[in-house]
Amino acid sequence: MNIPMRDPVIPGTSMAYHPFLPHRAPDFAMSAVLGHQPPFFPALALPPNGAAALSLPGALAKPIMDQLVGAAETGIPFSSLGHQAAAHLRPLKTLEPEEEVEDDPKVHLEAKELWEQFHKRGTEMVITKSGRRMFPPFKVRCTGLDKKAKYILLMDIVAADDCRYKFHNSRWMVAGKADPEMPKRMYIHPDSPATGEQWMSKVVTFHKLKLTNNISDKHGFVSAFSPFFSPSSLRCPCRRGSPGPTILNSMHKYQPRFHIVRANDILKLPYSTFRTYVFPETEFIAVTAYQNDKITQLKIDNNPFAKGFRDTGNGRREKRLGTRCSGSQPLCVADLCPSEGDSDADSKDDPLLEASESGKISTTTAPTPAPARGSPPKSHFFPSDSAASRSRERTEKAPPDSRHSPATISSSTRGGLSGEELKSPLRDGPKGDEPRLLGKEPFAPLTVQTDSTAHLSQGHLQNLGFPPGLAGQQFFNPLGNGHPLLLHPGQFAMGGAFSGMAAGMGPLLATVSGASAGVSGLDNTVMATAAAQGLSGASALPFHLQQHVLASQGLAMSPFGSLFPYPYTYMAAAAAASSAASSSVHRHPFLNAVRPRLRYSPYPLPVPLPDGSSLLTTALPGLASASGEAKAAGLASSPGAGPLDSASDLTSRSSTLSSGSVSLSPKLGADKEAATSELQNIQRLVSGLDPKQDRSRSGSP
DNA sequence: TCTCACACCTTTGAAGTGG
DNA sequence: CCACTTCAAAGGTGTGAGA
Numbered sequence: 001m002n003i004p005m006r007d008p009v010i011p012g013t014s015m016a017y018h019p020f021l022p023h024r025a026p027d028f029a030m031s032a033v034l035g036h037q038p039p040f041f042p043a044l045a046l047p048p049n050g051a052a053a054l055s056l057p058g059a060l061a062k063p064i065m066d067q068l069v070g071a072a073e074t075g076i077p078f079s080s081l082g083h084q085a086a087a088h089l090r091p092l093k094t095l096e097p098e099e100e101v102e103d104d105p106k107v108h109l110e111a112k113e114l115w116e117q118f119h120k121r122g123t124e125m126v127i128t129k130s131g132r133r134m135f136p137p138f139k140v141r142c143t144g145l146d147k148k149a150k151y152i153l154l155m156d157i158v159a160a161d162d163c164r165y166k167f168h169n170s171r172w173m174v175a176g177k178a179d180p181e182m183p184k185r186m187y188i189h190p191d192s193p194a195t196g197e198q199w200m201s202k203v204v205t206f207h208k209l210k211l212t213n214n215i216s217d218k219h220g221f222v223s224a225f226s227p228f229f230s231p232s233s234l235r236c237p238c239r240r241g242s243p244g245p246t247i248l249n250s251m252h253k254y255q256p257r258f259h260i261v262r263a264n265d266i267l268k269l270p271y272s273t274f275r276t277y278v279f280p281e282t283e284f285i286a287v288t289a290y291q292n293d294k295i296t297q298l299k300i301d302n303n304p305f306a307k308g309f310r311d312t313g314n315g316r317r318e319k320r321l322g323t324r325c326s327g328s329q330p331l332c333v334a335d336l337c338p339s340e341g342d343s344d345a346d347s348k349d350d351p352l353l354e355a356s357e358s359g360k361i362s363t364t365t366a367p368t369p370a371p372a373r374g375s376p377p378k379s380h381f382f383p384s385d386s387a388a389s390r391s392r393e394r395t396e397k398a399p400p401d402s403r404h405s406p407a408t409i410s411s412s413t414r415g416g417l418s419g420e421e422l423k424s425p426l427r428d429g430p431k432g433d434e435p436r437l438l439g440k441e442p443f444a445p446l447t448v449q450t451d452s453t454a455h456l457s458q459g460h461l462q463n464l465g466f467p468p469g470l471a472g473q474q475f476f477n478p479l480g481n482g483h484p485l486l487l488h489p490g491q492f493a494m495g496g497a498f499s500g501m502a503a504g505m506g507p508l509l510a511t512v513s514g515a516s517a518g519v520s521g522l523d524n525t526v527m528a529t530a531a532a533q534g535l536s537g538a539s540a541l542p543f544h545l546q547q548h549v550l551a552s553q554g555l556a557m558s559p560f561g562s563l564f565p566y567p568y569t570y571m572a573a574a575a576a577a578s579s580a581a582s583s584s585v586h587r588h589p590f591l592n593a594v595r596p597r598l599r600y601s602p603y604p605l606p607v608p609l610p611d612g613s614s615l616l617t618t619a620l621p622g623l624a625s626a627s628g629e630a631k632a633a634g635l636a637s638s639p640g641a642g643p644l645d646s647a648s649d650l651t652s653r654s655s656t657l658s659s660g661s662v663s664l665s666p667k668l669g670a671d672k673e674a675a676t677s678e679l680q681n682i683q684r685l686v687s688g689l690d691p692k693q694d695r696s697r698s699g700s701p
Numbered sequence: 702t703c704t705c706a707c708a709c710c711t712t713t714g715a716a717g718t719g720g
Numbered sequence: 721c722c723a724c725t726t727c728a729a730a731g732g733t734g735t736g737a738g739a
Contacts, residue, residue: 126733126734128704129703129704129705132732132733133732133733135732135733166702213703250702250703251702287702288702288703288704289702289703289704289734289735290734290735296734299733299734300733300734303732303733303734304710304711304712304732304733305709305710305711305712305731305732305733305734306709306710306732306733306734307709307710307711307733308708308709308710308733308734309709309710309733309734309735
């Protein structure tokens with residue numbers, strides 16, 4: 001085996017990459033996923049909570065990984081491989097579990113009304129070969145976080161269903177089966193990790209995330225690894241090594257997801273608890289060219305970059321209107337948007353602010369008390385340091401009072417959700433010193449918060465296709481909900497905060513990811529509705545092959561680590577279940593045969609637990625009805641069915657789920673016997689050997 | 702349905718100026 | 721040294737022709 005040595009791991013980067021995350025029981029992890037007897041990991045005698053790392057020079061990664069994966073698949077003990085792989089498998093770092101902190105995260109979608117306007121019109125999101133930003137930008141406000149604890153915020157976009165669409169007769173219609181999905185990347189917010197206080201102090205935006213239909217796009221792996229990558233690019237948040245675009249299929253429907261992970265180190269991500277939040281109104285259909293004039297006009301009216309196309313502008317808008325959109329009527333949102341003049345000084349880096357900051361698009365309710373630190377009137381998600389920007393900010397007129405709906409969009413899995421209204425900080429206040437990590441971006445003056453009293457509960461798991469037999473498994477964390485986050489090396493993308501860590505790992509990650517993109521599940525202790533759906537994107541590939549990377553920044557995440565956040569059993573079970581539930585997985589030849597496709601419904605009905613708590617983090621206020629209307633109006637025949645489609649299913653199967661195992665922070669000292677038992681269940685589940693499970697799955701919609 | 706060049710626009714950071 | 725202005729470059733938009 002001739003393996004060139006290059007791209008050595010940079011000492012001190014703590015680059016932990018281990019395809020078979022040995023969290024507590026690495027052998028179990030791998031075998032569980034693969035459905036084999038535990039392979040032998042001679043080099044992995046790890047402490048219970050230790051993290052083993054496969055520290056490999058980049059060029060070594062691919063061949064060694066291939067062998068390791070192959071061995072795992074065939075049940076060959078790794079010890080018999082007799083090459084560098086075993087030598088490289090070694091404990092790299094012991095990761096202490098996140099200390100228990102009391103938090104009750106709630107997430108509010110910003111500019112919700114604008115999103116709803118788009119949604120009602122059959123939102124189209126343009127994707128280009130070079131990558132195109134999302135508009136409206138995905139922005140959220142977090143509350144309920146532990147001020148002292150550190151969190152990593154992520155976002156990803158997963159297929160919403162298994163269909164391809166076409167725009168016919170002014171409406172979107174199903175045009176067939178979906179094309180295979182490319183592995184999806186997790187976009188890690190560049191400010192991660194940051195304290196809860198920092199996150200809560202401002203709007204968290206992911207507007208830098210780009211969408212592309214270019215499957216050969218490699219930028220995601222380049223920025224941090226490229227020799228041209230300069231630390232100076234990190235100075236300005238806006239210029240940080242931009243993550244690679246998320247690859248989407250044109251004419252397919254997607255659902256953005258937001259994840260909160262309590263972790264103070266990116267290395268702990270795989271072991272940490274995920275809370276996933278889904279906002280159905282952010283669902284969109286990717287297009288390479290706008291099909292719906294209403295959407296086009298809506299975006300033109302709201303996106304400062306498109307000012308040249310506005311009716312009042314001097315661009316080609318008038319011409320265009322005369323030819324294509326002559327019949328277009330002013331859109332509601334347009335009315336909600338600030339005039340051109342108003343927007344000029346606003347949104348610098350955040351086009352949406354142009355609209356949202358005016359407050360015209362906000363359907364707010366009661367104002368909420370502003371935190372002491374207050375919020376600046378203008379919000380730049382990635383503010384410019386330039387004098388010009390500062391100058392402009394100074395000259396900006398004070399925004400209208402932000403009135404936030406106290407409603408919560410999400411609920412905590414901890415059952416701690418008392419249903420009390422969220423008190424979100426006002427964003428319009430004196431511009432205080434923003435935490436460095438979060439940049440200087442001020443709050444958006446106006447946010448649209450919705451009541452998210454609805455909580456996803458275990459009942460949603462049914463929707464995710466959890467086999468009844470598994471539901472009762474202790475390890476089968478209902479919150480994990482069956483929908484593991486698809487943490488794939490290639491799934492991760494971030495703005496650069498972790499860029500350094502990735503040094504030297506680029507080739508490794510790229511090769512591994514490229515060669516074996518697959519499904520990696522990350523158990524979300526608190527999984528959102530869409531959990532199941534998350535698989536759709538990344539799960540198109542074999543579960544065991546998913547060696548995901550923190551794509552753009554080169555952060556390598558153990559796919560199994562992702563699967564087994566902590567304890568691993570939770571992850572594995574969730575991953576397996578999610579795989580079964582994933583519509584995308586369904587498309588996968590390997591999994592297709594044994595697991596009927598489960599349709600993902602992003603609008604599950606919250607099912608409160610007996611104790612009054614809710615298991616799933618994501619709660620979408622009024623989503624069901626709203627989305628249903630939107631679908632009815634915009635989608636002629638969405639196979640995804642409405643939000644309520646899964647209600648019956650959820651209800652029918654909810655009894656099989658156990659809520660007792662829900663824990664955001666599973667204790668490290670889990671009983672080994674229990675783990676073994678869990679493992680066996682996982683193995684059966686993953687390997688598809690359990691006929692009962694299959695039967696039960698087949699009964700799923 | 703997609704790609705591309707294009708015009709128009711915003712954003713960004715550096716350079717310059719003045720207090 | 722700071723605040724501010726100016727400028728050019730980079731980059732984000734939708735358009736419309738052509739493939």
